[in-house]
Amino acid sequence: MKDPIIHGAIRNSLLQGFLCCLLATALLFSFSVKTAHAQDVPAAIDPGPRPGPQPSIGGAGHPIPGLPADQVTFWADGLILFRDTVSVKGTLSGEPLAGLGPAFNGNSCLLCHSQPAIGGSSPAQNPQIGIANLDGATNTIPPFLTAAGPVLEARFIHNADGSPDGGVHDLFTITGRVDAPANCTLAQPDFVTQLQNGNISLRIPIPTFGEGFVENVSEDAFKNNLAALKAVKKAAGIAGRFNTSGNDGTITRFGWKAQNKSMLMFAGEASNVELGITNEMFTNERTNSGCATNATPEDNTHVIIPTGTNAGDDASQVSSLIENFTIFMRLNAAAVPCDFFTSQTTCQPLGASALRGQALFGTIVPATAGTAPNTGIGCVLCHTDQLRTAKSNLASLNNVEFHPFSDFALHHMGAGLADGISQGQAGPDEFRTAPLWGVGQRIFFLHDGRTNNLVSAIQLHASPCAVGQVCSEANAVVAAFNALTQAQQQDLIAFLRSL
Numbered sequence: 001m002k003d004p005i006i007h008g009a010i011r012n013s014l015l016q017g018f019l020c021c022l023l024a025t026a027l028l029f030s031f032s033v034k035t036a037h038a039q040d041v042p043a044a045i046d047p048g049p050r051p052g053p054q055p056s057i058g059g060a061g062h063p064i065p066g067l068p069a070d071q072v073t074f075w076a077d078g079l080i081l082f083r084d085t086v087s088v089k090g091t092l093s094g095e096p097l098a099g100l101g102p103a104f105n106g107n108s109c110l111l112c113h114s115q116p117a118i119g120g121s122s123p124a125q126n127p128q129i130g131i132a133n134l135d136g137a138t139n140t141i142p143p144f145l146t147a148a149g150p151v152l153e154a155r156f157i158h159n160a161d162g163s164p165d166g167g168v169h170d171l172f173t174i175t176g177r178v179d180a181p182a183n184c185t186l187a188q189p190d191f192v193t194q195l196q197n198g199n200i201s202l203r204i205p206i207p208t209f210g211e212g213f214v215e216n217v218s219e220d221a222f223k224n225n226l227a228a229l230k231a232v233k234k235a236a237g238i239a240g241r242f243n244t245s246g247n248d249g250t251i252t253r254f255g256w257k258a259q260n261k262s263m264l265m266f267a268g269e270a271s272n273v274e275l276g277i278t279n280e281m282f283t284n285e286r287t288n289s290g291c292a293t294n295a296t297p298e299d300n301t302h303v304i305i306p307t308g309t310n311a312g313d314d315a316s317q318v319s320s321l322i323e324n325f326t327i328f329m330r331l332n333a334a335a336v337p338c339d340f341f342t343s344q345t346t347c348q349p350l351g352a353s354a355l356r357g358q359a360l361f362g363t364i365v366p367a368t369a370g371t372a373p374n375t376g377i378g379c380v381l382c383h384t385d386q387l388r389t390a391k392s393n394l395a396s397l398n399n400v401e402f403h404p405f406s407d408f409a410l411h412h413m414g415a416g417l418a419d420g421i422s423q424g425q426a427g428p429d430e431f432r433t434a435p436l437w438g439v440g441q442r443i444f445f446l447h448d449g450r451t452n453n454l455v456s457a458i459q460l461h462a463s464p465c466a467v468g469q470v471c472s473e474a475n476a477v478v479a480a481f482n483a484l485t486q487a488q489q490q491d492l493i494a495f496l497r498s499l
């Protein structure tokens, strides 16, 4: 589907211009976000995000290299829609997509997914602050949302009657907006009281780079990887299990708790939950309250091809918004590792320090015949360094190796990280091993973005094993990290910041 206000001819120049702006912002971040939170007092120093997103320095934000031209076109069309702003009717200037609200957390996918490039994670400055009162909206800023903090979405742990909730409660409503129905008076949830009651659990965005690879891993490949090195994992206190789909029983793999099955499913859910756009996966408004007057679903496959554009010239134009988001994310390349300390202007292979760090992290594959795998201090026992896709109709995703640094399994992380939320098989302290590809360019870490420092992110994996509580499966590995010399810890950070 073409953007209603941007036609194909100017698409490429617009795209380049936009990537440039993002680059400038990303470079700024890399020099401004460097310090640890004062209370963390880490031994090793996290230098902050490495620059991006140009391909020459390994940045994310590009289609998978070598895609045929038609797939690159579809990716670029999807990127434009992922970037575009949504309003209630799609009639406001500069806000071309329709379907915002009645409640919402953002007004574009890009709002939350922009660091270091379109599709990424939270930027340094939270853009949600700026949309609370856009176009006349009367929202107040929830107390946990700050300008210098990460983009957030809020889940409530319990309902008022004490039963489990776990659902996302949107931060804002369209009440008061110039394009909202006159009788729309939907109020925001009472976040002040919910916060006082300790009933709020927060999450930050996950980057959408490399998604096509993850989507196309077979059940057997995941299970064999989790079963590998069982004895070593057991000795370190590491187990893990998969979240599964209530529909077909297969492994689900996206989201902080691996609660979602596919890109199309996530695109559909994010459209309705984050933006309020009903669609062919999630067909009904989450709330009506006199505010929802658009025909549903608001986003459709274009059985009737839109007029006024070069109709039918490509698959993107016939496709729904959510299918466009899906193709964009599926064909997004992952960041390419580059040594942060060797050069910040060209992509250099890992230098001596990062290579020592990689050995400490652990490198199981590629296994050299006859050599035992090096499990280092054990990060790799959860953060798997290499997986392989199944057969695919897309050559770039067909039976290829990739390096997500995740087993995509759930692990008990103890009371320190527990968020009180259950999703599918995942219990309140279980999280998917966060994939670490692209982590070198990230600003905020862990599911609620509680730190911007990689050393803290590692140490926060550990939780004391109180009586009656499940320990963190990462306790032994974090103890091994803490036992490293400062120089060794610094090597490990050099490796992570090169990802």
Ligand code: HEC
Binding pocket: 105, 106, 107, 108, 109, 110, 111, 112, 113, 151, 152, 153, 203, 204, 205, 206, 207, 208, 211, 253, 254, 255, 256, 257, 263, 266, 267, 270, 271, 274, 275, 325, 329
């Ligand atoms: C208000 C901020 C916000 C907006 C707007 C937003 N997202 Fe997200 N996104 C998040 C958060 C938070 C998560 C983590 C959700 C979770 O696991 O509970 C996430 C996770 C994802 C993931 C999972 C990635 C992975 O590898 O696990 C995908 C895919 C995604 N979003 C796509 C989208 C799309 C497509 C849009 C636009 C329709 C969108 N998001 C809009 C905040 C946002």
Ligand code: HEC
Binding pocket: 238, 256, 361, 377, 378, 379, 380, 381, 382, 383, 411, 413, 417, 431, 432, 433, 434, 435, 436, 439, 444, 445, 446, 447, 448, 454, 457, 458, 461, 473, 474, 477, 478, 481, 496
């Ligand atoms: C028991 C499995 C396990 C082990 C061992 C482990 N991790 Fe993790 N890691 C996780 C899980 C699960 C998360 C997500 C936790 C959360 O967000 O609450 C995570 C998150 C992270 C993050 C934050 C990523 C993000 O997207 O915010 C970093 C960085 C990280 N791990 C690095 C390491 C390093 C380095 C080691 C070795 C010292 C290590 N991990 C060992 C399971 C593990």
